[in-house]
Amino acid sequence: MSPWEILRFALRGIGANKLRSSLTMLGILIGVAAVILLVAVGNGSAKAISDRIEALGTNTLTVMSTSRGSGGLTMAVAGALDDPVLAPDVASVSPVVSTSATLTYDGSDHEVSAFVGTTPDWFTASNFGVGSGSAFTADDEAQARRVTVIGQTVAEELFPGIDPVGVQVTIGGALFTVVGVLEEKSSSGFQDANDTAVAPISAVRQVIAGYGALSSILVEARGSGMVDTAQSEITTILDRKLPAGSSGTAAYRIQNASQLLETQTETADTFTTLLGAVAAISLLVGGIGITNIMLVTVTERTREIGIRKALGAPRRVILTQFLIEATLLSVIGGGLGVAAAVLGSRFEIVGVRPVIVPSSVVLALGVSILIGLFFGGLPAARAARLRPIDALRYE
Amino acid sequence: MPGSRPVLDVRDVTKVYGEGDTLVRALDGVTLRVDRADYVAIMGSSGSGKSTLMNILGCLDVPSTGAYLIDGVDVGSLSDSQLALVRNRLIGFVFQAFNLIPRTSAVANVELPLAYSGIRSAERRRRAMFALDLVGLADRAGHQPNQLSGGQQQRVAVARALVTEPALLLADEPTGNLDSHATEEVLAVFEDLNAAGRTIVLITHEDEVGARADRLITLFDGRIVS
Incomplete structure (x- = not known):
């Protein structure tokens, strides 16, 4: 057969x-x-x-204060980190103040969990591109101009169907001009990364946050391979600037994005x-x-x-x-x-x-x-x- | 050399089922010779060992002791594949329980032995239809077994046994489920085959069917009494 x-x-x-x-x-x-x-x-x-973690930027280090209240991270500390001699592997340093704030436009308002005040370097360090409009400039920061770049979620909530660039919104009682909208970014779980607004740190401190301690300092290394050396460099500087308390606990901690990723x-x-x-x-x-x-x-x-x-x-x-x-x-x-x-x-x-x-x-x-x-x-x-x-x- | 060597040569065969107290001697020393072109009817009461003998003759079962030769070849010495060849080429077997393959059309059932002997599809279909026509069921070729009556199933089984034109046709109560008209047709087919030189052994309990055979063998308690 x-x-x-x-x-x-x-x-x-x-x-x-x-x-x-x-x-x-x-x-x-x-x-x-x-x-x-x-x-x-x-x-x-x-x-x-x-x-999501890669979207946060893998060659960044975030310096945060462990002690609550004043005396932690200051603009002076941030400035000290930007030292081409002691910290040659650091590409940029962005001081960050972050606070919650309410944005009001044309009768409707929207609360953002993170109203970020920072310097223009922050955009590249945190891997946030600007979709429409433009980021604020170093000059805006120096002059404390009230300009802001808003996230996608804010743009959709507050300006449905309109181009928000050029519009003025009220943030914490002061008028800010929207100069750009951030590109959409995948968000990690609980927090919506697109529900944010970014403005020059000088303006934010003047209007809302005051001149207290910084929330954090975002440090960008020159490459993903230099993150660990950059970390040891800034550790040396920080140890000098922010000595450990009497109980022996460090005054700051450093979050390493690539470690987080691992x-x-x-x-x-x-x-x-x-x-x-x-x-x-x-x-x-x-x-x-x-x-x-x-x-x-x-x-x-x-x-x-x-x-x-x-x-x-x-x-x-x-x-x-x-x-x-x-x-x-x-x-x-x-x-x-x-x-x-x-x-x-x-x-x-x-x-x-x-x-x-x-x-x-x-x-x-x-x-x-x-x-x-x-x-x-x-x-x-x-x-x-x-x-x-x-x-x-x-x- | 017709006649010089028996087609079937059963030598002192016994078949024992069970053991100890439940031991049953279904066959108790049966010796039987059937020559070429013989037409033999085996009769006997229920439990006399008729079916057991038939299963051994059809190479479906093996004897407990004794020897069985087909055409001079000892069946006990054949390999599994040689036995398959013997069943396919030499023997046509009609079961009492029909044993058609379920959910398969009548004509496909009849074709089955031809398929196992390697005959081509078209030729197979032609011969299967011819065999079905012979038993008067050509118009039921496409029906499945469960769509046929008992008598019709029996006739399909007969057609399946005939289709390879075997030298030896073994039939276990082939007319048991048939009316007198169909019985006559099947017996006529058997007689035609016998006249063409084929050997036929059948089991029956009907005297008139037994009377048509050339030779009558009566079994009683596993022994041949006449």
Whole structure:
């Protein structure tokens, strides 16, 4: 009997039992799709986290004061950090005051959580591009001009349908002219990074924040490879300017964006591993489902195998037919599972955009097909070895 | 060399089921020779071992002791694939329980033995339709077994046994579920085959069917009594 002929027999065998065949394929489909999607969601969330951190700028250091109130970071400290001799790897230093403020325009108002006063270097250091209009200049800062650059969220809330550039808004009782709108930036979880307004630090201190301590100092290193040397350089300067308190606690701390990225990536990796474990369990459960239905299918057909043997079918032909049936069911079911997963990954799942990991596709498909083949083939081989009369009498 | 060597040569065959207290001797030393072109009917009451003997003759089962030769070849010495060849080429078997493949059309059922002997699709279809026509079921070729009556299923099974034109036709109660008209048709087919030189062994409990055979064998408690 030619292989082609056996293939036709196998197709007829699948077609003769449409319900059972489709249930088998459904079982395999769900197993494969679940594994691929779970891993894709894990991978997607990991990717989202690293994207957000990269958006913050990976070659920046943020200096923050640990003591509350006055005496912490001052403009003098910020100025000292911008020292080409002691800190050659520092590209720019931006002092930052940040306060919440209410923006009012044409009767409607909007509260921003971060009204940032800083210098023009801040835009490049914090990786914030200006979409329309322009950033304020060093001259604006020196003259304490009341100009501001607003975030996307503010622009949408306060100026629906209008170009905000050139418009005057009231911030904390003073009129500010909007000179630009920030580019949209992906935000990290709780805080909307686009819900912000940026103005010259001199103007912000004059109008709202006063002349107290700075909120933080944003230091930009010359490159992502120089972040750690820049950190040790500014540490030396800061230790001199801000000696540790009597209790021995440092007066400041430095947040390193690339360290943050590393930690977050590790967290995300753990998350992926966890999801992988869940996926492995679902693969196992799916595999047991496939095993079950394959065993039942072949056992149910032991009588048929007996009839075929009585009519003179060689063992090899029977075995080949059942193996082809099992292969087709597993491959079609697995293929549909991959298709379902690819389709599913186009949608956001629990707020995460899944990113498919190719190796998970290979693994899920491979394991399902192997299980299908093994547990479809093994009982068929056993039944084909029986004497025809024993197979015929099988109940 | 017709006649010089028996087609079927059963030598002191026993078949034992179970063990200890539940031991049953289904066949207890049966010796039987069937020559080429013989037409043999086996009769006997229920439990006399008719079906067991038939299964052994059809190479579906193996004897516990004793030897069974087809055309002088000891079946016990054949490999699995050689046995498959014997079942396919030499023997046509009609089961009492029809044993058609479910959810498969009548004509596909009849084609099955031809497919296993490697005959091409078109030729297969032609011969299967011819065999179905012979048992009067050409118009039911596309029906599945569960759409056919018991008698019709039996006739499909007969057609399937005939389709390879085997030298040896074994039939376990082939007319058991048929009306007198269909019985007559099937027996006529058997007689035609017999006249063409084929050997036929059938089981029956109907005396008039047994009377059509050349030779009558009666089994009782696993032994041949006449």
